[in-house]
Amino acid sequence: MKRVLGHIRRADERYSMIHDGDKICVGVSGGKDSLLLLYGLKLYKHFCKKDYDLCGVMLDLGIVPQDTDALCEFAKKIDVPLDIIRTDIGDVVFNIRKESHPCALCATLRRGALNNAARDRGCNLVALGHNREDVVETFLMSLLYESRLNTMAPVTYLNRSDVTVIRPLVFFPETDAVGTARRLNLPVLPANCPVAGSTKREEMKNLIRHLRTVTKDADTRILTAISDVHKYCMWDKMTLPPEATPTAISMCLTGSPCRYDGKALPTLLYPGDMGKDAFCVCPESEAGLCIPREPCEIVGGDGSDVLDGKAKVMSKSGEDMTVQFVSGAYETLLKMQAKNSKNAFFKSHSPSCGCGLIYDGTFTGTLKQGDGVTTALLKRHGIIVRPDKFD
Numbered sequence: 001m002k003r004v005l006g007h008i009r010r011a012d013e014r015y016s017m018i019h020d021g022d023k024i025c026v027g028v029s030g031g032k033d034s035l036l037l038l039y040g041l042k043l044y045k046h047f048c049k050k051d052y053d054l055c056g057v058m059l060d061l062g063i064v065p066q067d068t069d070a071l072c073e074f075a076k077k078i079d080v081p082l083d084i085i086r087t088d089i090g091d092v093v094f095n096i097r098k099e100s101h102p103c104a105l106c107a108t109l110r111r112g113a114l115n116n117a118a119r120d121r122g123c124n125l126v127a128l129g130h131n132r133e134d135v136v137e138t139f140l141m142s143l144l145y146e147s148r149l150n151t152m153a154p155v156t157y158l159n160r161s162d163v164t165v166i167r168p169l170v171f172f173p174e175t176d177a178v179g180t181a182r183r184l185n186l187p188v189l190p191a192n193c194p195v196a197g198s199t200k201r202e203e204m205k206n207l208i209r210h211l212r213t214v215t216k217d218a219d220t221r222i223l224t225a226i227s228d229v230h231k232y233c234m235w236d237k238m239t240l241p242p243e244a245t246p247t248a249i250s251m252c253l254t255g256s257p258c259r260y261d262g263k264a265l266p267t268l269l270y271p272g273d274m275g276k277d278a279f280c281v282c283p284e285s286e287a288g289l290c291i292p293r294e295p296c297e298i299v300g301g302d303g304s305d306v307l308d309g310k311a312k313v314m315s316k317s318g319e320d321m322t323v324q325f326v327s328g329a330y331e332t333l334l335k336m337q338a339k340n341s342k343n344a345f346f347k348s349h350s351p352s353c354g355c356g357l358i359y360d361g362t363f364t365g366t367l368k369q370g371d372g373v374t375t376a377l378l379k380r381h382g383i384i385v386r387p388d389k390f391d
Helices: 001-014 032-044 069-077 087-096 102-122 132-146 173-182 200-214 218-227 303-307 320-340 373-380
Strands: 024-025 054-061 083-086 125-127 156-158 161-167 246-248 280-281 295-301 310-316 343-346 358-361 367-368 382-388
Touching: 001 032, 001 173, 001 310, 001 358, 024 032, 024 102, 024 132, 032 054, 032 069, 032 173, 054 102, 069 083, 083 102, 087 102, 102 161, 132 200, 132 218, 132 310, 246 320, 280 320, 295 303, 295 358, 303 373, 320 373, 343 373, 373 382
Parallel strands: 024 054, 024 125, 054 083, 125 161, 246 280, 246 343, 343 382
Antiparallel strands: 156 161, 295 310, 358 367
């Protein structure tokens, strides 16, 4: 793995991909590159002196059944949360649309689903396993079929989904990826696409093989030209994330005794840990709720349903607290808007700040999918909310 880590470090240091506090969602296809990236980013955290969180998401396209048990076991072994999300992308592309050239539509749908999954998990970065040859193949396809000089970039900010795509393996050679995956005995899944091996990208692979017979290191030379910012300026025009804005932090995460029971959590972080302009918020305190108070949970849905009048926030004794929780959510939104804050780092599971998972309304400690009331409101206004931990 030394070469994998070396190439990740090279890309990270050159293009400033990863920072303290980032939450990275790795797109796992089941192929060698994505598994190497998942494992590599887990190991990279130990020596890069950056504190970031990591999770994996795999999209099941619904084309053919796949046995993912070994892959899930691998993720568990390296201690990285991995979710497999079932989709109907394969059905849409091959049966409903019946695309004769399905790759573009399939890629678009997969990107959208993965970016949505990343945001649902509070991630601000999506990491993809494209290697050196992938970059060169995309460049050649753009040149030969679109008459333009273009390829995938190491860092790309997507303003519509408000996530940043990073490609830490852009300098990593395909041959090294094959050998490393084999030595590590990674649980690589076989290709499950009906058109695998007969696409335009496959034609570019054959073209690169031919170019290597003319110039042994043809692909390396092409990548050098792509990445040379002094001559061709391709990768110095990347779409980068907007300048950082102040981050809102759940007050209870800083050790303040603002929880419903009046107890203080161990101090998990200080506002300065999230940037010099970070500030604390507590939606329930903004609503004027007393401390201590009864625990509350969302009954009949999640925070989005509460905002739509389809669910309620109830105390353990059965008192309807919906108005107070919605009021606190809007007060928090106004506070963040006044500070031009576009990011929040919130306490997991709570009926206000929970992100992705919240307590299910039975007061038994059972979790269900969904966001708290404040988190749901902030997301509706384009604010990125990240949980303090992945489950």
